[in-house]
Amino acid sequence: MGRVNGKVALVTGGASGIGLSAATLLAKEGAKVVIADFNVDGAREAATQLKNQGLEAEGIFLDASKEESIKEAVEFTVNHFGTITVLYNNVGLTNLQKDLDVVNMDLDEWDRLMNVNLKSVLLGSRYAIPHMIKAGGGSIINTASMAAFAGDAMRSAYGASKAGVVNLTRYIAAQYGKHKIRCNGVAPGLILTPAAKNNMPQAVLDIFAKYNALPYHGEADDIGNTVLFLASDESKFITGQTIQVEGGHYMANPSIADFNEFLATVQK
Template sequence: MSLLKDKVAFVSGAGSGIGRAVAVAYAREGAKVAVSDINNEHGEATVQLIKDAGGEAFFVYADSSKAEDNKKAVDAIVAKYGRLDVACNNAGIGGPAALTGEYPVEGWDKVIAVNLNGVFYACRYQLEQMAKNGGGSIVNMASIHGTVAAPMSAAYTAAKHGVVGLTKNIAAEYGQKNIRCNAVGPGYIHTPLLDDNLDEDSLNAIKGKAAMNRLGKPEEIADLVVFLSSDKSSFTTGSYIIADGGYTAV
């Protein structure tokens, strides 16, 4: 297939999990992909996966919590390919687990820096470039916790709610400039983020909360991101689309 033929795309947090799946899917659909991560080894491994499958990609190091790194990433993409058409701002962290009244301040600051500020910084420079291109599509990775609580994770919930609001604001501001912006709200997906933070009993409990009684796969989220990034969703902007196996349906 070639839904993104001749497009130049960017994915943050692309060294593993959903980000890697999105980068691979973008390349499969014909895009040239800038793979970004704070882990050089993981990012380069994603690039190699894409190249092994016949796609085109390169790695650009960026700490999404730093405005200057987001600007440098866009500059590197434009220097290599001359434009930026599609972006998936996926990088995120889980943060500490604690009641809000006991939540460590440094943990709050770090989660907000990566999960909310980082999305704003990315969009800030992507929008600037896409306006020069004459259009583009941004997909921000939110979460089901952009609409429902995640007890013991106040910073994560607040940040993801913020991503949804930011996405809607961008859509309202840039709709007449041929730039679309949407958010995806994954439920619990089997990624290293879950494996690193939850034990087997917790994972099984989460599976049971979804109507489909299972965790999602990164590739299932990537397929939705590809749709929102492509012209197949040309009249869709400002949307927040949940993909959670029915977790929030009840």
């Protein structure tokens, strides 16, 4: 307990999955937490669950596609808890039906994903940074994705938006480091959130498992614990980085799993 005592955190997209994990861990380690989500009932329920454990949390509505809504979320955090010292920009969208290859993708979907996945990070930071300067510093954490680092057959807009998050993270870190504001990203691979478990066929999960270096999939707390570390003073000399939390899925020669299978047949 106490790794983030005295800190005030705004977690966007915090009603479920990775955001809920981060909000819960931050609260349990001493932070006052505002959980902001389009699913306002889920955000309020999550905050109530934390309050029932004697922790400090509030749940509010957030539409990350709207500048005014993002501004209001930051202002609520400051007005309710007195400041903001941790901002976790976690909202993100993907659409497998419309976000296709560059020839066939829906251009309106491109604009929507750039707005929600990338511009919301800019706006959250834009409104939080002046308060962090007044507070003497802070930590901004952005959810990127391994899609920012590797090409794929589809989700062109998603990957481009997340690559933008990675570089925007560096720019914020460079521009506001002298104010003791750190900015880092976390890039998840496949994480077994409730949404992933409910929507991904077992065959797809098996494909990911085949190419992971580790013999298991990631859980929401694997990302939540990384966010907790980046929010805490344990990471006080880390800024401008994006930590890849993906089980070694992308770090090896992509043929290694198939080559191991080949060797197994040869050695029989």
